[in-house]
Amino acid sequence: MTPDLWTIVAEAPDADSAEAVIAALDNAGGAVSAFESAPGGSWRIDALIAGAPNRGLIEARLALAWSGHPGSPPSLAFARVKQQDWLKANQASFPPIRAGRFFIHGSHFKGPAPGGSVALTIDAAAAFGTGEHGSTQGCLWALDLLARRFNPRRVLDMGTGTGVLALASARLWRRPVSAFDIDAEAVRVAALNARVNGVAALVKTRRAQGYRSRELWRRAPYDLVLANILARPLARLARDLSRALSPRGVAVLAGLLPRQESLVLSAHRAQGLDLAARLDVSGWRTLVLSRAPMRSFNHPINLHNGNP
Numbered sequence: 245m246t247p248d249l250w251t252i253v254a255e256a257p258d259a260d261s262a263e264a265v266i267a268a269l270d271n272a273g274g275a276v277s278a279f280e281s282a283p284g285g286s287w288r289i290d291a292l293i294a295g296a297p298n299r300g301l302i303e304a305r306l307a308l309a310w311s312g313h314p315g316s317p318p319s320l321a322f323a324r325v326k327q328q329d330w331l332k333a334n335q336a337s338f339p340p341i342r343a344g345r346f347f348i349h350g351s352h353f354k355g356p357a358p359g360g361s362v363a364l365t366i367d368a369a370a371a372f373g374t375g376e377h378g379s380t381q382g383c384l385w386a387l388d389l390l391a392r393r394f395n396p397r398r399v400l401d402m403g404t405g406t407g408v409l410a411l412a413s414a415r416l417w418r419r420p421v422s423a424f425d426i427d428a429e430a431v432r433v434a435a436l437n438a439r440v441n442g443v444a445a446l447v448k449t450r451r452a453q454g455y456r457s458r459e460l461w462r463r464a465p466y467d468l469v470l471a472n473i474l475a476r477p478l479a480r481l482a483r484d485l486s487r488a489l490s491p492r493g494v495a496v497l498a499g500l501l502p503r504q505e506s507l508v509l510s511a512h513r514a515q516g517l518d519l520a521a522r523l524d525v526s527g528w529r530t531l532v533l534s535r536a537p538m539r540s541f542n543h544p545i546n547l548h549n550g551n552p
Contacts, residue, residue: 249325252291252302254318255281259501261313262287263475268306270474272297275405277377280527294429297322343381344388346412351440362415365440366408379498382523382530383409383472386496389521390532391416394494396467398422400460402481403473407434407447413468414443422463424452455484465490471497475504479511486515491535494520498530505529 252269256262262278269276269291278289299322310317340349347361357363387409397419401410404423414421423438425431431451438447450459454477467490471478478497485495495517500508502524509519512533521532 248295250293250295250297251321251323251325252293252297253321253323254289256287256289256318258285259287259503261310261318262289263501263504264309264313265289265306265318266474267476268302268309272302272305292325296324341376341381343384345391346384346388348384348408362412364408364411364415366406366411366437378526378528379472379500379530380408382525382528383470383496383498384412385523385525386498386521386530386532387412387416390468390494390496394468396494398463398466398490399468400424400463400466400470400488402455402469402471402485404434404449405430405472407437407449409470409472410434410447410449411437411441411443413470414438414446415441418446420463421447422460422466423447423449424457424460425449426451426453454481455488460488464488465493467493469493469495471495471499473499475500475508478508482508482511482515482517485512486517489517489535493535495533496530497533498528500529500531501527502529505531509533 252272254265256265266276266278266289269289272291272293276289276291278287280287303320306317306320340347340353345360345362347357347363348366349363350367351365396417399410399413399417399419399421401407401413401421401423404410404425407423410421410423413419423434425434428451431449434447435444435449438444438449450457452460466488469485469489471481471485478500489495495512497508505522508531516535517533519531520534523530
């Protein structure tokens with residue numbers, strides 16, 4: 245039986261407070277997205293989870309994450325999603341998305357894919373990563389740029405969500421991709437999407453708490469590590485990422501705001517990784533890091549709102 249779907253919505257007054265709400269809702273499992281209502285203004289944070297949420301626990305986590313912020317944390321609006329309404333909302337709110345050579349669309353899309361594009365079928369689900377978020381698009385653009393000068397043998401997608409970045413990597417390079425996530429539902433969705441897109445033989449999905457997985461280390465080192473999560477976890481996992489990366493490996497990091505770049509970058513520079521490129525899409529920053537200088541990446545590349 246398909247579990248009930250619930251939404252949790254909050255309004256935060258600025259980017260700093262939005263980060264606290266995101267951190268609290270991210271631990272609830274499922275997919276979390278954040279959108280700036282107006283430049284320099286308030287943020288709307290949406291979470292979609294499978295199964296009835298533990299309201300008391302989520303509100304307690306928000307209160308803890310809010311420590312240091314003025315006033316009281318924003319109220320959380322919980323709502324159960326009707327199955328019929330969910331299907332209609334999915335089809336209406338998920339038009340096809342272009343990011344570099346990638347063309348992401350739901351299964352309801354029946355039109356032709358643009359010539360020369362890499363088409364991926366991803367339906368909205370209780371896992372993050374259908375391509376509409378700026379952090380996901382930044383990663384897809386980064387993969388498109390990397391494919392012109394880089395040919396990894398092994399790829400790791402840490403925090404895979406729906407698996408969109410793992411699928412994109414498998415389609416680009418036809419190489420093995422290890423896709424890990426802390427959430428069991430994300431692992432299930434990513435495995436399903438791998439089958440739908442014909443790359444199940446290449447994409448192996450597993451549940452893991454960060455880098456705490458024997459199977460992850462059995463497949464290491466990785467020539468490419470993808471991590472579209474949040475700024476603080478990225479910084480905290482910098483040492484593990486460095487250990488998992490091959491001597492000439494590349495990492496693509498996302499889920500951070502521009503003002504959080506110094507936090508993430510300094511943690512990885514301490515592990516011997518340097519900035520090769522930065523990309524900005526819809527207010528979210530993606531960083532491409534490498535151990536050694538990359539051909540044609542002599543200086544950081546700036547990309548704003550999906551335009552090179």
